[in-house]
Amino acid sequence: MSKVRKKQIDRKRAISELDIKFEKIIQFSGWMFLLGLGAFMGGWVLLDDILSIVSLNLDAMSFSLIIFTGTNSAISFGLASKIKSNPDKKRGFFLDWLLGEFLLCMIAIFAVAAYQW
Numbered sequence: 001m002s003k004v005r006k007k008q009i010d011r012k013r014a015i016s017e018l019d020i021k022f023e024k025i026i027q028f029s030g031w032m033f034l035l036g037l038g039a040f041m042g043g044w045v046l047l048d049d050i051l052s053i054v055s056l057n058l059d060a061m062s063f064s065l066i067i068f069t070g071t072n073s074a075i076s077f078g079l080a081s082k083i084k085s086n087p088d089k090k091r092g093f094f095l096d097w098l099l100g101e102f103l104l105c106m107i108a109i110f111a112v113a114a115y116q117w
Helices: 017-050 060-085 088-116
Strands: none
Touching: 017 060, 017 088, 060 088
16 A cells, blocks of 8 residues: 555535536647647648748748747647636636737737738
């Protein structure tokens, strides 16, 4: 028998099925953004560097796509971990996440527009 005792995790309230689904949806969106970034970068490396079929240039639109998908993936994973550690504050975290995503998208759109202009 093991001499180490497992520490009991004290929860203030039971985790509902809705909370688990909410966290899984946010993690899934993070994985989809990460998969999209990986597919774009993998296609870029395969077509341009390895096979030399197409000559791709890093322009403003492709750069903004790389930054957008990478940042959104990181933010989604961060939100999922914050909700997991503090499920009672999930509404505040989610509203802050929505506001942050909105501001990030607006800044990205204006930066690309200013670069194109």
